[in-house]
Amino acid sequence: MFQFIVRRLIQTIPVLIGVTILTFSMVRLIPGDPAQIMAGESASQEQIELTRERLGLNDPLPVQYFDYVSGVVTGDLGNSIRNGRPVADEIKVRIGTTVSLAFYSTLLSVFLGIIFGVFAAVRRGKLSDTLVMIAALFGLSMPNFWLGLILIQYFAIGRDVLFFNTGWFLASGWGTWQQMVLPVITLGTAGAAIIARMTRSSMLEVIDQDYIRTARAKGVKERIVVYRHALKNALIPVVTVVGLQFGALLGGAVITENVFAINGLGRLMVGAINSRDFPIVQSGVLVFAFLFVFVNIMVDVIYRLLNKRIDLN
Amino acid sequence: MVKATDILDQEPILEVKDLQTSFFTDKFEVKAVDGVNFAVPKGKTLGIVGESGSGKSITSLSILRLIQNPGKIIGGEILFKGENILKKSEAEMRKIRGNEISMIFQEPMTSLNPVYTVGQQISESFMIHQNMSKKEAMKRSAEMLELVGIPSPKQRVKQYPHELSGGMRQRVMIAIALACDPELLIADEPTTALDVTIQAQILELMKDLQDRLGMSIIMITHDLGVVAETCDYVAVMYMGKVVEYAKVRDVFKNPKHPYTVGLLNSLPRHDIDLGDVELQVIEGSVPSPDNLPKGCRFAPRCPFATELCHEKLPDLEQSDNGNQIRCWIYTDEWDGDQEVDVSAKRTT
Ligand SMILES: Nc1ncnc2c1ncn2[C@@H]1O[C@H](COP(=O)(O)OP(=O)(O)OP(=O)(O)O)[C@@H](O)[C@H]1O
Ligand SMILES: [Mg+2]
Numbered sequence: 001m002f003q004f005i006v007r008r009l010i011q012t013i014p015v016l017i018g019v020t021i022l023t024f025s026m027v028r029l030i031p032g033d034p035a036q037i038m039a040g041e042s043a044s045q046e047q048i049e050l051t052r053e054r055l056g057l058n059d060p061l062p063v064q065y066f067d068y069v070s071g072v073v074t075g076d077l078g079n080s081i082r083n084g085r086p087v088a089d090e091i092k093v094r095i096g097t098t099v100s101l102a103f104y105s106t107l108l109s110v111f112l113g114i115i116f117g118v119f120a121a122v123r124r125g126k127l128s129d130t131l132v133m134i135a136a137l138f139g140l141s142m143p144n145f146w147l148g149l150i151l152i153q154y155f156a157i158g159r160d161v162l163f164f165n166t167g168w169f170l171a172s173g174w175g176t177w178q179q180m181v182l183p184v185i186t187l188g189t190a191g192a193a194i195i196a197r198m199t200r201s202s203m204l205e206v207i208d209q210d211y212i213r214t215a216r217a218k219g220v221k222e223r224i225v226v227y228r229h230a231l232k233n234a235l236i237p238v239v240t241v242v243g244l245q246f247g248a249l250l251g252g253a254v255i256t257e258n259v260f261a262i263n264g265l266g267r268l269m270v271g272a273i274n275s276r277d278f279p280i281v282q283s284g285v286l287v288f289a290f291l292f293v294f295v296n297i298m299v300d301v302i303y304r305l306l307n308k309r310i311d312l313n
Numbered sequence: 314m315v316k317a318t319d320i321l322d323q324e325p326i327l328e329v330k331d332l333q334t335s336f337f338t339d340k341f342e343v344k345a346v347d348g349v350n351f352a353v354p355k356g357k358t359l360g361i362v363g364e365s366g367s368g369k370s371i372t373s374l375s376i377l378r379l380i381q382n383p384g385k386i387i388g389g390e391i392l393f394k395g396e397n398i399l400k401k402s403e404a405e406m407r408k409i410r411g412n413e414i415s416m417i418f419q420e421p422m423t424s425l426n427p428v429y430t431v432g433q434q435i436s437e438s439f440m441i442h443q444n445m446s447k448k449e450a451m452k453r454s455a456e457m458l459e460l461v462g463i464p465s466p467k468q469r470v471k472q473y474p475h476e477l478s479g480g481m482r483q484r485v486m487i488a489i490a491l492a493c494d495p496e497l498l499i500a501d502e503p504t505t506a507l508d509v510t511i512q513a514q515i516l517e518l519m520k521d522l523q524d525r526l527g528m529s530i531i532m533i534t535h536d537l538g539v540v541a542e543t544c545d546y547v548a549v550m551y552m553g554k555v556v557e558y559a560k561v562r563d564v565f566k567n568p569k570h571p572y573t574v575g576l577l578n579s580l581p582r583h584d585i586d587l588g589d590v591e592l593q594v595i596e597g598s599v600p601s602p603d604n605l606p607k608g609c610r611f612a613p614r615c616p617f618a619t620e621l622c623h624e625k626l627p628d629l630e631q632s633d634n635g636n637q638i639r640c641w642i643y644t645d646e647w648d649g650d651q652e653v654d655v656s657a658k659r660t661t
Contacts, residue, residue: 217418
């Protein structure tokens with residue numbers, strides 16, 4: 001297993017190189033003078049020249065790329081145009097927030113998705129199955145920002161229902177649980193819907209397999225047949241979906257952070273895009289890409305732990 | 314109507330009476346098992362033979378009450394040690410499955426759970442039915458693997474099904490089935506998916522284990538050669554019904570039902586040199602379930618069929634030599650040639 005993880009990490013090197021090439025080219029491919037772009041729109045001629053010097057923009061491209069990558073590796077990502085602070089610091093203070101938002105949302109997606117998926121599969125064709133699947137379709141098609149606004153409207157601002165008000169949660173910030181509930185639901189719902197649908201169809205396939213009949217023939221309780229014998233097999237394809245889903249989740253995090261005024265990477269990025277703060281945008285993309293790659297390695301590890309048919313070496 | 318137990322020399326451990334199991338598809342009802350009668354004597358082996366689709370597997374799954382939607386047991390009785398299994402609760406059934414009645418399935422390649430080790434899958438039976446601890450169960454699992462002839466069992470228990478060959482997997486299935494010393498073992502074509510040398514080994518193993526453990530076996534097969542080698546009694550099934558039920562010796566020596574004769578004619582014999590005799594196939598094919606013959610199910614393919622056969626369904630009756638046969642020829646109502654000799658059609 002250890003060997004596998006190491007091998008998998010080595011395999012990501014080309015991907016990471018690809019990502020750095022992309023972010024590196026980002027600044028250089030958009031129309032205009034890269035020094036001007038990186039120095040910001042209001043920069044003076046002097047500042048622009050200084051930036052050109054600092055970024056080594058007069059050097060040949062391979063040298064520039066090498067400088068850029070060594071900067072990334074040593075944590076030197078340049079300075080923000082807006083406030084002049086090191087980009088690395090700006091990211092460092094926010095990355096925890098975004099990662100925890102993504103983590104709790106994924107947790108919610110997986111938890112609800114599996115529970116409802118199994119529930120629907122076990123009740124195949126019944127009314128409750130249909131209802132769950134309709135709900136999943138809703139969850140899937142609801143835009144993130146809209147769901148967020150609705151939740152704020154009903155559960156942060158609140159409505160008077162009989163004798164109590166439903167404004168239980170907070171609509172902005174990140175830290176206390178009252179602040180975390182609504183954003184996590186907002187971000188996790190679509191994933192939960194996808195995972196529920198996937199779990200259901202995967203369970204239905206597995207439950208007809210010969211080895212499930214074998215388990216029943218041994219006298220195993222139906223509940224254990226479902227959760228021990230069927231679910232573990234059914235989760236194998238679901239795990240891959242969770243990995244792919246994480247990309248969409250990061251995109252959703254950008255929107256969710258803005259709706260709920262959460263000071264995370266997504267909000268930082270949107271602000272940076274609006275003010276053309278290119279060093280931040282460039283590094284933000286890089287961090288998101290790294291996160292995605294890292295999560296997918298974890299998913300691969302879990303996949304292999306579940307699926308014994310795959311030879312680890 | 315005759316009683317299946319009439320032809321037994323031993324006490325029955327299982328008696329199936331007029332069992333009916335149907336599948337309800339959108340358009341019509343498929344009567345997969347349509348009034349099946351047979352009994353299994355204690356400590357002996359009953360063979361069930363018949364072409365593909367004759368209802369052998371569904372009969373055995375019905376005995377364990379493992380029929381899944383859209384299938385349903387709609388009638389009859391299954392008496393196991395005198396008690397009707399069909400009347401038992403689901404919890405009572407679970408105590409029987411894998412403990413008193415076990416089953417080996419037709420598909421060794423897919424009948425083991427791919428994500429659990431062989432040891433875990435055998436252990437489960439011990440843990441459910443004998444309240445063993447995990448460790449103890451694992452030790453017993455290794456012993457079971459040894460019993461079914463798998464070399465280096467201590468290493469094998471830790472392996473996953475995909476690491477084993479088909480023959481090995483079927484041995485593991487046998488180990489699971491035998492774990493709790495069942496009184497009745499249902500083996501649904503245990504060797505069909507395996508190659509010939511392995512087939513012989515597995516059959517040998519089962520016979521050997523029966524001698525040692527004294528269990529009763531239902532051996533399902535479409536191979537009369539296997540029946541001749543391993544069974545004491547045999548029930549020949551055709552389209553969800555038993556058409557002939559007798560001692561193995563009587564069926565081979567003196568088959569009565571035209572379908573049985575047909576089956577025998579399609580069986581190569583090794584004991585006598587037949588010279589140039591060609592193996593025969595039974596003409597025609599099994600009718601589709603939505604277009605069942607009105608009379609005897611075999612009439613459309615039967616060389617002796619008369620108008621009576623096409624019009625009315627015969628009952629299972631006792632013939633003078635003891636075989637139970639579902640055929641008009643052996644009844645007083647027979648409207649064809651009174652001197653007809655079905656066994657004369659035998660070519661092998
Ligand atoms: N799920 C199902 N839905 C509808 N019909 C079914 C279903 N399962 C079985 N049947 C029907 O039941 C009949 C008997 O099937 P069964 O599996 O018992 O045959 P078998 O004698 O075991 O054949 P084989 O030798 O191929 O194993 C078949 O004709 C089949 O069409
Ligand atoms: Mg079968």
